Amino acid sequence: MNPASTLRVFVTDDEAPARRKLLRFLAEEPDVVIVGETSNGPDTISGVRDTRPDLIFLDIQMPGMDGFEIVDALGEVSPKIIFVTAHDEYALRALEIHAFDYLLKPFDQTRFSKVLADARHEAVKVRQRESHVGPQHLQKEVRSPRNPRLLVEENGRGILVALNLIDWAEADRNYVKLHLGSHTYTVRGTIEGIEQKLDSGYFLRINRSALIRMDFIDELQKWTHGEYRVILRSGQTLMWTRRYLDRHSDLLRKI
Numbered sequence: 001m002n003p004a005s006t007l008r009v010f011v012t013d014d015e016a017p018a019r020r021k022l023l024r025f026l027a028e029e030p031d032v033v034i035v036g037e038t039s040n041g042p043d044t045i046s047g048v049r050d051t052r053p054d055l056i057f058l059d060i061q062m063p064g065m066d067g068f069e070i071v072d073a074l075g076e077v078s079p080k081i082i083f084v085t086a087h088d089e090y091a092l093r094a095l096e097i098h099a100f101d102y103l104l105k106p107f108d109q110t111r112f113s114k115v116l117a118d119a120r121h122e123a124v125k126v127r128q129r130e131s132h133v134g135p136q137h138l139q140k141e142v143r144s145p146r147n148p149r150l151l152v153e154e155n156g157r158g159i160l161v162a163l164n165l166i167d168w169a170e171a172d173r174n175y176v177k178l179h180l181g182s183h184t185y186t187v188r189g190t191i192e193g194i195e196q197k198l199d200s201g202y203f204l205r206i207n208r209s210a211l212i213r214m215d216f217i218d219e220l221q222k223w224t225h226g227e228y229r230v231i232l233r234s235g236q237t238l239m240w241t242r243r244y245l246d247r248h249s250d251l252l253r254k255i
Contacts, residue, residue: 007120010051011037012044012070013059013084018105022057022084025112031120041065045073053079054123057103060085080122082115099149102160114183118165150197152178152185161185164202167216168232169194171209179234205247206230206240 009032013019019037026032035051038044041064048056056079060067067085071078086105100122101115149160167179171191178185178194195203195211205211212230219231220240228240 007032007055007116007123008035008051008053009033010035010044010048010053010056010079012039012056012062012067014039014062015059018059018084022112025109026116029116032116041070041073044070048074048079049077052077055080055082055100055119057082057084059083061087080119082119099160100162101149118162118180121165122162150178150187152187159185163194163197164213166213167234168210168212168236168238170211204240206238206244208241208243210238212238 007029009026011019011022011026011034013022016039019039023034023037026034035053036047038047040062044056044058058067058070058081060083065073067081067083071081080100082101082103083099084103084105100119103112103115150163152159152161161178161180163178165180167181169179169191170177172186174188175186176189176191176194178187191205191209191211195205198211202215203211203213204217206228212232216233217230218233221229221231223229223239225242226245227242228245230238230240232238
């Protein structure tokens with residue numbers, strides 16, 4: 001196993017069957033190392049401080065100390081949090097504290113695998129940035145509100161989508177479609193509203209309707225009237241129109 005690609009995971013749930021389910025799913029992932037499991041707040045706090053995991057699956061409702069209190073107690077040493085609960089009313093509070101994602105019980109392996117894949121992808125990005133900027137600066141960066149989450153609905157369930165992991169977004173009248181891998185989430189709002197939530201250093205607004213993560217662009221092709229065809233890794237082709245080219249003139253001079 002390559003240490004650089006290993007995801008170190010901690011699991012906390014006061015219910016043994018729920019904990020075993022998470023551990024079983026995690027055991028099927030070749031790049032995951034389970035560094036600890038606990039059933040209460042105090043053991044979780046000491047365990048996370050000792051093992052420094054990349055990710056913790058954290059139950060919200062537990063006797064004595066709930067998941068939010070655990071996060072508060074961990075402070076700056078808190079890893080990325082995926083809350084696990086049977087109660088969707090906690091989703092908005094999870095959003096406020098920048099939880100990475102939210103698993104609503106009962107969940108299946110497909111939903112679990114999607115959440116874990118997103119966490120794995122983000123962990124790789126964090127390590128890449130760490131090699132350039134150093135861990136002290138990085139800690140401030142990843143806990144910043146510039147890594148926002150958006151609560152969306154899928155099959156009647158609330159899901160927290162990490163906006164900085166979207167591949168691209170497209171406007172659709174009063175809605176925006178967010179494309180993340182094979183998933184597409186539709187939210188009410190505007191492309192301008194989504195753009196304001198994203199890190200402008202990683203995303204390009206290429207026309208009235210489309211916003212793209214830079215590393216999801218496979219190729220740029222010069223087109224007529226000074227415009228560009230943008231080929232995405234998914235094979236999708238979009239147009240980068242003149243109106244939006246001036247926003248990124250410095251970038252284009254490097255192409």
